[in-house]
């Protein structure tokens with residue numbers, strides 16, 4: 001059974017700032033990072049993420065098919081600029097008379113979990129959806145996905161269960177100046193955070209080069 005105390009063995013939580021987690025919008029140039037991230041998910045996590053067994057070839061195909069001009073993809077990078085968490089916000093085809101909808105899918109690598117990254121990716125996707133005139137945000141997942149169910153309910157999503165699957169959805173209010181500023185502020189913070197990590201990484205590499213030694217893996 002899930003027990004928060006069981007997380008005591010985990011490293012300190014550098015991202016616990018909640019709203020403060022820097023979430024970047026990803027683009028074409030991140031395709032190989034996204035592929036690397038998804039291929040690192042184990043068998044069980046892939047099943048939870050995609051709802052079925054997902055071999056490497058399917059992941060390759062999924063990543064090749066990502067359309068950054070239509071959908072939105074978000075990511076969180078660790079101190080070594082590794083993509084530690086990512087979310088795909090897929091806009092569903094518009095149906096006349098129906099509310100505009102998008103589907104949210106997310107994954108965080110095991111070493112990044114329970115630090116608020118999944119929550120931050122969901123928050124960022126929700127606010128981006130509002131600002132893109134989306135009225136309903138859906139998450140489709142396996143009903144036994146306790147972590148995702150918890151995350152969805154914490155975000156105020158309604159959950160409906162059927163035949164081992166669960167559909168969580170959130171009715172979003174329209175965009176307002178607050179939601180636009182919130183997204184812009186998070187994007188700026190994420191750009192700043194990324195630039196800082198990039199400079200630190202370069203300085204670290206330069207230091208080892210100066211010592212004439214290979215850069216140790218971090």
Ligand SMILES: CC(C)(COP(=O)(O)OP(=O)(O)OC[C@H]1O[C@@H](n2cnc3c(N)ncnc32)[C@H](O)[C@@H]1OP(=O)(O)O)[C@@H](O)C(=O)NCCC(=O)NCCS
Pocket residue numbers: 002004045046048049050104105106107108109112113114115116117118119120139140141145146147148150151154
């Ligand atoms: C679901 C997932 C994205 C969560 O990522 P995360 O970064 O750990 O999420 P957060 O840290 O923001 O929040 C996780 C919450 O779930 C809780 N949780 C974790 N495992 C749980 C479990 N088995 N039962 C109940 N709650 C659980 C955590 O305590 C935390 O709650 P809190 O914020 O109230 O303390 C991650 O577990 C994952 O990538 N899973 C595999 C892929 C997947 O299932 N994707 C979702 C389907 S699209």
